[in-house]
Structures are given as C-alpha cells and as structure tokens.
Amino acid sequence: MTASVGGVTDAxxxxxxxxxTRAVHYRLxxxxxxxxxxxxxxxxxxxxxxxxxxxxxxNSDALTIDAATVGGAEATVSLDAEQERVAxxxxxxxxxxxxxxxxxxxxxxxxxxxxxxxxLSRFTDADGNPxxxxxxxxxxxxxxxxxxxxxxxxxKATFDITIVxxxxxxxxxxxxxTARTELDDGSTRFEFATTMKMSTYLVAFVIxxxxxxxTVDVDxxxxxxxxxxxxxxxxxxxxxxxxxxxxxxxGAFGLRYFSDYFGIPYPGDKVDLIAIPDFAFGAMENLxxxxxxxxxxxxxxxxxxxxxxxxxxxxxxxxxxxxWFGDLVTMKWWNGLWLNxxxxxxxxxxxxxxxxxxxxxxxxxxxxxxxxxxVDALASTRxxxxxxxxxxxxxxxFDILTYEKGAAVVRMLEQYLGEEPFRxxxxxxxxxxxxxxAETTDLWDAIEAETSEPVRRIMDSWIFQGGFPLLSVELAPxxxxxxxxxxxxxxxxxxxxAEQTWAVPVRYRYQPVGGDPVTATALVDGPELEIAxxxxxEWVVVxxxxxxxxxxxxxxxxxxxxxxxxxxxxxxxxxxxxxDDAWAAVLADSMTAAGFLDLLESLTAEIDRSVWQRMxxxxxxxxxxxxxxxxxxxxxxxxxxxxxxLAGLTLTPQDDDDDxxxxxxxxxxxxxxxxxxxxxxxxxxxxxxxVGRRDxxxxxxxxxxxxxxxxARLGDDADLADYLESxxxxxxxxxxxxxxxxxxxxxxWSHLEVVMTRILAGEIRSQNAPFWIHRALSNRPHxxxxxxxxxxxxxxxxxxxxxSSIVRLLGALTVHTAEGDAEATAAFFETHPxxxxxxxxxxxxxxxxxxxxxxxxxxxxxxxxxxxDA
Numbered sequence: 114m115t116a117s118v119g120g121v122t123d124a125x126x127x128x129x130x131x132x133x134t135r136a137v138h139y140r141l142x143x144x145x146x147x148x149x150x151x152x153x154x155x156x157x158x159x160x161x162x163x164x165x166x167x168x169x170x171x172n173s174d175a176l177t178i179d180a181a182t183v184g185g186a187e188a189t190v191s192l193d194a195e196q197e198r199v200a201x202x203x204x205x206x207x208x209x210x211x212x213x214x215x216x217x218x219x220x221x222x223x224x225x226x227x228x229x230x231x232x233l234s235r236f237t238d239a240d241g242n243p244x245x246x247x248x249x250x251x252x253x254x255x256x257x258x259x260x261x262x263x264x265x266x267x268x269k270a271t272f273d274i275t276i277v278x279x280x281x282x283x284x285x286x287x288x289x290x291t292a293r294t295e296l297d298d299g300s301t302r303f304e305f306a307t308t309m310k311m312s313t314y315l316v317a318f319v320i321x322x323x324x325x326x327x328t329v330d331v332d333x334x335x336x337x338x339x340x341x342x343x344x345x346x347x348x349x350x351x352x353x354x355x356x357x358x359x360x361x362x363x364g365a366f367g368l369r370y371f372s373d374y375f376g377i378p379y380p381g382d383k384v385d386l387i388a389i390p391d392f393a394f395g396a397m398e399n400l401x402x403x404x405x406x407x408x409x410x411x412x413x414x415x416x417x418x419x420x421x422x423x424x425x426x427x428x429x430x431x432x433x434x435x436x437w438f439g440d441l442v443t444m445k446w447w448n449g450l451w452l453n454x455x456x457x458x459x460x461x462x463x464x465x466x467x468x469x470x471x472x473x474x475x476x477x478x479x480x481x482x483x484x485x486x487x488v489d490a491l492a493s494t495r496x497x498x499x500x501x502x503x504x505x506x507x508x509x510x511f512d513i514l515t516y517e518k519g520a521a522v523v524r525m526l527e528q529y530l531g532e533e534p535f536r537x538x539x540x541x542x543x544x545x546x547x548x549x550x551a552e553t554t555d556l557w558d559a560i561e562a563e564t565s566e567p568v569r570r571i572m573d574s575w576i577f578q579g580g581f582p583l584l585s586v587e588l589a590p591x592x593x594x595x596x597x598x599x600x601x602x603x604x605x606x607x608x609x610x611a612e613q614t615w616a617v618p619v620r621y622r623y624q625p626v627g628g629d630p631v632t633a634t635a636l637v638d639g640p641e642l643e644i645a646x647x648x649x650x651e652w653v654v655v656x657x658x659x660x661x662x663x664x665x666x667x668x669x670x671x672x673x674x675x676x677x678x679x680x681x682x683x684x685x686x687x688x689x690x691x692x693d694d695a696w697a698a699v700l701a702d703s704m705t706a707a708g709f710l711d712l713l714e715s716l717t718a719e720i721d722r723s724v725w726q727r728m729x730x731x732x733x734x735x736x737x738x739x740x741x742x743x744x745x746x747x748x749x750x751x752x753x754x755x756x757x758x759l760a761g762l763t764l765t766p767q768d769d770d771d772d773x774x775x776x777x778x779x780x781x782x783x784x785x786x787x788x789x790x791x792x793x794x795x796x797x798x799x800x801x802x803x804v805g806r807r808d809x810x811x812x813x814x815x816x817x818x819x820x821x822x823x824x825a826r827l828g829d830d831a832d833l834a835d836y837l838e839s840x841x842x843x844x845x846x847x848x849x850x851x852x853x854x855x856x857x858x859x860x861x862w863s864h865l866e867v868v869m870t871r872i873l874a875g876e877i878r879s880q881n882a883p884f885w886i887h888r889a890l891s892n893r894p895h896x897x898x899x900x901x902x903x904x905x906x907x908x909x910x911x912x913x914x915x916x917s918s919i920v921r922l923l924g925a926l927t928v929h930t931a932e933g934d935a936e937a938t939a940a941f942f943e944t945h946p947x948x949x950x951x952x953x954x955x956x957x958x959x960x961x962x963x964x965x966x967x968x969x970x971x972x973x974x975x976x977x978x979x980x981x982d983a
Contacts, residue, residue, distance in 0.1 A: 127196050128503050129265070133166040136263040137213075142275040143231075143260070144300075145224075145247045145320050147282070150233060152247070153221040156260050158270075160216050167208045169216060172257035172264035173199040174230070180219040183209065188216075197254075197504075199261055218261050227393075228880065228915045230258025234391035238322070239343035246282075246321025246341065248389050248404065250397055253447055253507040256313040264313045267445045267550045272308045277301070278320045285325075285339055286318040287311075287401045289383045308400065309380055310548045312443050317399030319387055326357050331368045334379050336361060340388040344411055347844035356411040356845060360386050363426050363468065367433040370464050376540045377547065380441045386410055386429065391880055393915035394511075396428050398435030398457075405432075406880065408846035418779065418815045419772035421847045423472055427461045430468070434460035442543055445550040447507035451497050451576075452553050454511070455519020459527075462520070471771055476723045478524075479659060479689040483727070485517035486581070486664070486697065491963070492608035493955040494579035497522070498553055508917055508949045514579075521662040522575045528660035529571075529618030529634060530564050538563040571616040571636070575662070582615050583664045583701075584637070584655055588623075588671065592649035595621065598641040602664045604700035606966025607959045614640060620657040623650035624682065632657055652682065659686040664697050676715045685721040692716070692727045696734065700967060706735055706975035710750070717754045722777040725758065729784045736788050737893075737928060738971045743979035752789035755781055764797065766813045779815030786823030798823035802832075806839055809848070818851055825855040833864050853881060857888035862895055869902060872913075879914050883922035886910075890925035900929065900938075907945055920950025920957070927960040930968040935961045 136158050143154040160169070169183060174197040181188045181201055188201040201216065203209070225232040229250050238244040249259060257264040276284035280299035288306040295301055308316075322342055329336040338345070338357040346353040364386055372378055381401040388407040396405040409428045412421065438460065439453040466474040488494060497519050501507050527535040538560025546555060553576060554569060561568040583602035588595055601613045617637040624630050625648035635644055652674055655665050667675065672695075679688050695712050698704035713728050732751045739747055759781040766775060786794040801820035805812035812820070824832060836852045843849035856868050868889075872882045889899045903910065903922075911919060926938055939958050947954045 130263060131170050133164045134160055134162050134169050136160055136268060136270045138270055139272045141260055141272060144277040147245050147247055147279055150224050152231060154260055155219045158216045160214050162209050162211050162214060165208045165210055167202060169201040169209060170198055171261050172197055173261040174257040176220045176222040178218055178220050182217045184214040197257055220261060225258055228391055230255040234389050236341050236390040244322060246319060248319045249317045251316060252314040252397060254504040256316055262313045266312045266314060266443050269310045269312055271310050272316055274305045274318060276303045276318055276320055278303060282321050283323045284318060284320045285385050285402060287316060287399060306382055311400055311440060315400050315440055317402040329361050329365055331365045334368055335383040336364045338386045340411060341390060344388060344407060347413060354413050356413055359412050359414050360410050360429060363429040366468050367430045367464055370467060371434055371437055375437045375543050377437060377543055379436060391878055393880055393917055396432045398432045398439055400440045403432045408850055411846055413845050416809055416814055416845060417847050418818050419776040426465050426468060430464035431457045431461035437543060442546040443550050445552055447501040448498055449553055450510045451515040451519045454515050455523055458516045458520035459523040476685045479686060479723060480726060481517045482521050483693055485513050485521060488513055488956050489518055489579060489581055490602055490604050491956050491959045492610040493959045495952050496577050496579050498576045505949045509952050512953050525618055525661045530566060534564045535560060571618060574615045578613055580610060580613055581662050582617055583666055585666045586655045587668060588650060588653050593646055595644045595646060595653055597637050597655060599637055604963045605702040606963040617663060618661060619655060620660050621653060621655045622657040623653040626651055654687055656690060658684060659690045664694050676712055679716060680718060685724055688724045689727050692731060696731055700963060706738060706971045707978055710735060714754055722773045725777055726780060729780060732788050738968055739976045739979060743976040746979040748790045752791055755784050755789055759785060775813060775815045779819040782819040783822050787826055795823055795827055806835060821851055821855050825858040828859045833859055854885055854888055857885050858892060862898060865889055865895060873906060873909055883914050883918040886922045887925045891928055896929055904941055916949050920947050920953045923957050926957055927964050929961060930965040935965045
C-alpha cells in the first residue's frame with residue numbers, strides 16, 4: 114500500500130480510495146421529494162488529479178447515477194455496490210492528466226430507513242396529522258448515501274449547498290442561509306454560504322416543516338434552536354412553557370467556554386441546535402447544524418430531574434466541543450475516532466462543571482467510568498485505538514471504551530501534568546492542525562513539547578493496549594514508605610488475560626502523624642514502585658480524587674481504617690472509588706459478597722449523591738445474587754441502611770434543597786421501593802403517580818421519576834394503560850421516555866407483550882425500542898422470556914432498528930446468570946453474528962460468564978449466610 118496523499122490511500126485496500134485524486138470544492142444541489150420519499154440532485158466537484166490515471170474513483174452507495182462528465186466531457190460510469198464506489202472513465206480509455214478538473218454528476222436515490230445517510234423522520238404535527246422531515250446522519254461512512262463524494266475523513270473540502278425544498282417546508286444546513294427563492298412549482302430554493310474546509314461526514318441539512326427560535330447573538334455567532342412544530346413548548350398552568358431556553362443557555366455558555374479554552378474563535382458562521390424526532394445516536398457534531406434526539410435538547414427545567422438536565426447539558430457541550438476538536442481538527446482515519454469522542458467527552462464534563470459547579474460533574478463521572486472498568490477488565494477488551502479497516506470496524510468504535518475510558522485517560526493525563534500545562538499543549542496542537550487532519554501521536558507530541566514530560570510514552574501504554582492495572586498498596590509498618598505494585602486487573606470467570614504493565618500517573622495523599630495531609634504524584638513505570646515519605650503516615654489514599662484509570666487494593670486492615678474515617682478524610686470521589694474498587698474485588702474473588710455488604714453498611718451515614726448511587730447499585734448487585742429467604746433478609750438490610758438517609762432528607766422537598774439533594778431523595782425512594790421492597794414507600798409512590806399524572810406541577814420531578822419506577826414494578830393492567838396514555842400524551846420528551854421505559858419493569862408477562870406488539874408494529878420509535886428491550890431483558894421475573902422473544906423475532910428486530918443499536922440492546926444479557934444461560938447465549942450468536950458490534954458482543958458474552966461465575970460462588974456462601982440469619 115502506498116503512502117496516502119491528503120489521507121486517501123491506494124486502491125489495493127477495498128475500503129480506501131485511490132491516492133491519485135482529491136476533491137477540493139463541492140457545489141451540491143439536492144431536490145428532496147418528501148411525499149414520494151425520494152430525492153434527486155447534482156454535484157459539481159472541483160478535483161485535483163495528482164497523478165495520471167485512467168479512472169477517477171469516488172464513493173457512492175444506493176444512488177443511481179443518471180449522468181456524469183469530467184472536465185465537461187461525458188464519462189462512462191461503473192458502479193460497485195459492494196465496495197460503495199463509482200468509477201469514471203473516458204469512453205476512449207484515455208487517461209486523466211494531472212491538474213485541476215471538474216467532476217459533474219446527476220443522481221437520485223431513495224431515503225434510507227435505518228436512520229443513516231439521507232433519511233426521513235416521521236412525527237405527528239400539532240393537529241394530530243402524520244408528517245415527515247428529511248435529515249442526515251453521515252458519520253461514519255454515510256455521506257455517500259446522499260451524494261457521490263470522497264467520503265473519507267482526511268478528504269477535506271469546502272461545500273456550497275443548495276436545497277430545493279418542497280412547498281411549505283424550510284431548509285437548514287451547515288452554514289448561514291444566503292438566498293431564498295420561491296419557484297413556480299411552489300418549492301423554495303435555499304442557498305447557503307460556503308463552508309470551511311471539512312470532512313464529508315460533517316455535512317448536514319434538514320428539510321421539513323420546521324420552527325426556529327429567535328437568534329441569540331453569542332459574541333457575533335448566531336445561535337438558534339430548530340424543532341418540528343409544537344415541540345418547542347408545552348402547556349403550563351397559565352401559559353406555554355418554553356422547552357428551548359435551556360438549550361440556548363447551554364449553547365451560549367459552551368461557545369464562550371470553548372472559544373476561551375482553545376484560544377480559537379468558533380470556526381463556523383452560525384450554530385443551529387436541531388431536535389430530530391427520529392435519531393439513532395444521542396447527537397451529531399455537524400458543523401453549525403448539530404442534530405440531537407429531542408429528549409437531549411428540548412427540556413423544561415422546572416419539570417426535569419437534575420440528571421435529565423445534566424444529560425442535556427453534557428450532550429450539548431460535547432457536540433460544541435467537537436466544533437473545534439473533530440471538525441476544525443479531524444482525525445486522518447477512523448482509528449483516530451476515539452480521540453475525537455474521548456476528548457469531547459472530557460471537555461463536556463469540564464464545561465458542565467463550569468456551567469453548574471454544584472452538580473459536581475467530576476464526582477458524577479465515576480458512575481460512567483465504572484461501566485468502562487467493567488468492559489475493560491475483560492480479556493475480550495480492545496485497545497482504545499486499534500486498526501480500522503471496514504465501515505463495520507468504524508461503527509464498532511462507538512462504544513464505552515472510546516467515550517468513557519478514553520475520557521478517563523485524558524483526564525488522568527491532565528491531572529498528572531496540571532490543568533494549565535495540559536491546556537497549553539492542546540492549544541499548540543489546535544493551532545498546528547486547524548482545518549487539517551492529525552494523528553493521535555500529534556497531540557501527545559504537542560503536549561510533550563509544552564510540558565517536557567514523557568507524554569507519548571505514558572499515553573502509548575494506555576492507548577495501544579487494553580485493560581488497566583490493579584494497584585496494590587502497602588504502607589510500611591512504621592509509616593515512612595509506601596509501596597505500589599501493579600498487575601492487570603481481571604475478574605474471575607472471564608477468559609485469561611495477558612500480563613501487562615502501564616506507565617501509571619498516580620496521585621496519592623497521606624496523613625503525617627501530627628501534621629496536615631500531603632498530596633503528591635508519582636509515575637509507576639514498572640511492576641513496583643517504593644516511595645519514601647517525608648514524614649511517617651497514619652493513613653494513605655492512592656488514586657487521590659480518582660484521577661487515574663486504575664483499581665486500588667488496600668490491605669484488609671488499611672481498608673477497614675479508611676472505611677471508618679471515610680466521611681472525615683476522603684472526598685466524595687474517593688469514597689465512591691472505595692465502594693467501586695470493593696465490588697471489583699468481589700468480582701475478582703478477593704472479597705466476599707458478605708464483606709462488600711459489611712462495607713456498604715459501614716458507609717450509610719453518607720450524604721453525597723454520587724456515592725449513594727454507587728452504594729445503591731451495589732445493593733442491587735447483591736440482590737441479583739439471592740432468592741427466597743435470603744433475598745427477603747437482604748431487603749430488610751437495605752431498608753435499614755437507606756431509611757435513616759431518607760428520613761434525614763424527608764419525603765417532602767425543602768425550600769433549601771439544591772439540585773443534587775432533590776435527586777438523592779429520588780434515588781433513595783427508588784432504592785427503598787424496589788430493592789428494599791418497602792410497602793409504605795410503594796403505596797406512597799402509587800399515590801404520587803396518580804397525583805402527578807393529573808397535574809405534573811404538584812410533584813417535584815425527581816420524586817415523580819422515582820415513583821414512576823417504583824409503581825411499575827408492582828403495576829397492574831390499569832397502571833399499564835395509564836403509563837401508555839402518559840407516554841402518548843407527554844408534554845416533554847423526558848416525560849415521554851420516563852413512562853415508556855418504565856413499562857419494561859411491569860410484573861406480568863402480558864404487560865410486556867402489549868409493548869412488544871407495538872414495537873413489532875413500528876408504533877414505538879426505532880431509536881427508543883432497543884433501549885426498552887435492554888431494560889426488559891433485566892426484568893427479573895421475565896428476563897428469560899424476553900430473551901426468547903428477542904431470539905424469535907431476531908430478523909424483524911434487525912430490519913426495524915438502526916444497525917448501531919442492535920448490540921446496545923444486548924447489554925442486559927450480563928444479568929442472565931441461570932444455569933446454562935451463558936452457553937445458550939453464546940450458541941445463539943454463533944449463527945446470528947452482529948458484524949457492526951462483534952467486539953462489543955464478545956465483551957457482553959464474557960461479562961455474562963463473569964456474572965455467572967459470581968452467582969455460582971455466592972449462592973453457596975452469601976445466600977446461605979443471609980438465609981441463616983433470616
């Protein structure tokens with residue numbers, strides 16, 4: 114394979130375009146016929162022929178090419194559907210000489226039905242009539258479904274976009290509208306300004322009966338929210354309540370924050386935040402034309418939970434961060450996708466933390482990082498960056514390792530180097546590669562140049578190998594030295610993993626006898642590191658503030674000591690890690706489930722919401738291990754552990770409650786009603802749902818969300834009918850999903866069948882149905898039956914849902930631990946592969962084996978122990 118020119122490589126690779134041509138500028142005109150569900154268009158591309166060639170090859174998928182010329186002369190067209198290419202040759206077979214030329218193509222196609230490429234989103238308008246809009250989702254390799262193009266991230270070009278929109282519709286695209294012309298047939302011609310130099314996967318346009326908010330001027334950048342009619346507000350007691358104001362507030366804050374952080378003004382000419390009724394992902398960073406799921410953009414702050422608000426802010430800030438890191442500077446090939454997404458995830462949390470400091474975003478990060486630990490502990494994990502060959506490989510990179518582990522190791526580096534030196538390195542990288550492409554190592558080299566630290570060597574050890582270390586900590590008896598040893602962490606029951614070491618940046622804090630705590634950093638760059646302490650220490654915390662992507666194992670004595678003084682000496686992040694690492698020890702069989710329960714019981718004076726979330730999750734994990742009398746005994750323990758904390762908050766919101774306090778109240782109510790099986794809480798939850806359905810303003814949102822979940826676990830036929838009615842008539846996207854997803858928890862199989870029938874009939878949006886199935890697969894009484902239904906309807910599910918969502922719905926199989934479950938699941942996928950998620954599927958199957966091994970171990974010791982105490 115030859116070296117690439119502009120990132121486009123030799124045709125020997127069936128997934129990469131030849132290196133002999135590149136696009137410079139596109140003039141694209143599209144004519145969508147939304148009623149007929151087809152579109153046509155023309156594209157004129159300024160092309161540079163880099164070396165003589167008899168064939169110009171570009172990407173095209175599911176398009177019919179009606180006419181083609183090169184340099185004004187007719188060209189012969191050859192389509193290769195399998196390789197998603199169109200080849201242009203001269204009729205006489207002569208070569209195209211080096212230099213500039215123009216490729217012109219006329220084409221047509223049908224809208225895609227998998228929520229990728231150029232596709233239709235369907236909705237009900239304000240009058241109850243069915244309606245449609247046309248929109249795009251081009252990442253990773255789907256621009257070629259809308260127009261012929263050099264569809265590779267390094268093939269950057271500029272774009273002039275024109276949309277001839279059907280009568281009664283509006284068009285928006287990446288850049289500001291420059292002209293609007295009413296045509297004789299009733300359609301409207303929308304012309305847009307030339308874009309900056311960018312990749313095809315960032316091109317975007319939306320056409321439909323759209324409503325657009327007034328423009329907010331953000332230091333010269335026009336900011337708007339776009340949505341379908343009627344979705345930008347909901348009816349309140351006295352007036353219409355705006356659902357776009359929070360997004361506009363976030364958008365303005367984020368644009369200013371990132372302009373300052375990167376030291377570069379926003380690179381586009383406007384920002385539209387667009388709510389799409391059908392959207393496979395959470396959002397997409399199209400330059401200036403950012404598309405979102407409605408539930409992640411349109412929100413009523415007064416009716417939403419703190420978690421729902423934080424999720425919206427996170428996603429908006431994530432996509433805005435991409436305007437710089439991803440759009441302005443782009444990876445050369447899809448193997449670098451992790452850096453785009455990991456860095457945007459890191460930046461979203463930085464921005465959210467600045468936007469609402471009292472949300473304690475970095476403390477909350479532990480929750481999602483826990484899931485990344487769970488996957489990365491497996492032998493079937495993957496390096497963060499790996500070779501990407503095919504489109505399926507690229508699609509498979511959109512997983513928790515890319516986003517959460519990637520963000521965690523970026524955060525680890527920042528905390529080790531210091532925030533300002535790290536930012537200086539980022540600014541150097543951005544300045545050097547603006548409007549171009551870069552490799553991961555370019556970033557490390559820029560930061561290394563600013564800090565003189567061995568950044569590339571450190572990060573290569575984390576990026577190019579999977580897994581993470583378990584740091585074993587030992588404080589010398591006299592307290593004058595600390596020994597940190599590293600080994601790869603592995604749970605029992607999974608596949609055997611290779612031995613590895615990392616260059617581990619770690620922060621530690623210790624308490625000198627009679628002195629103030631001391632915080633320091635070290636680089637554990639081998640199997641073991643001994644650190645001499647300046648003063649004798651009473652206790653030590655390794656991985657202070659949870660800065661490193663590691664597990665920590667203390668001696669039993671040290672763990673007991675830390676647990677006894679946790680509220681006094683540990684920060685919330687460190688208390689979270691104490692619980693999280695202890696559960697990891699249970700999975701590795703170095704702590705029993707009973708020992709873990711003892712730790713949870715010792716921490717019930719906890720007051721931080723994130724720590725309580727991890728504790729509640731821990732109680733839930735223990736609940737999965739027991740049945741019968743043992744489960745009833747555990748329910749009593751959970752009740753006794755949670756009740757004092759809930760009593761301290763009271764069931765009634767207080768005037769001085771902050772956002773996290775309100776959310777914690779909801780978490781504790783849910784834990785008492787579900788894991789603690791408290792009948793009084795369950796009765797109160799049912800009354801709360803009844804009141805809240807009549808008038809949502811009478812019930813605080815976090816209490817209502819918890820009550821909906823608690824009631825669903827005990828719901829009857831009338832409750833199900835109420836939930837489905839609330840789903841259909843909800844005033845906000847968040848309320849809609851709250852009721853829909855809760856129906857997956859109902860206790861009777863007939864309840865689940867009602868929703869399953871609607872899914873197969875296409876009455877539940879294909880963007881939401883996979884998440885409902887994921888939750889239903891965790892429904893304890895019916896998880897086996899739900900899986901049987903999935904396998905029976907496997908082909909229908911694959912036809913109905915976006916391909917990217919298939920492996921996501923399978924994640925809940927990790928709780929299927931009955932005898933033979935793991936073997937049966939593995940056997941099914943031997944004949945039903947998931948090519949776009951094969952790596953993730955392998956991880957799910959291994960996690961199921963780990964969970965099954967844990968269940969076998971603990972049913973004989975933990976279950977019997979609890980049953981004996983019953």
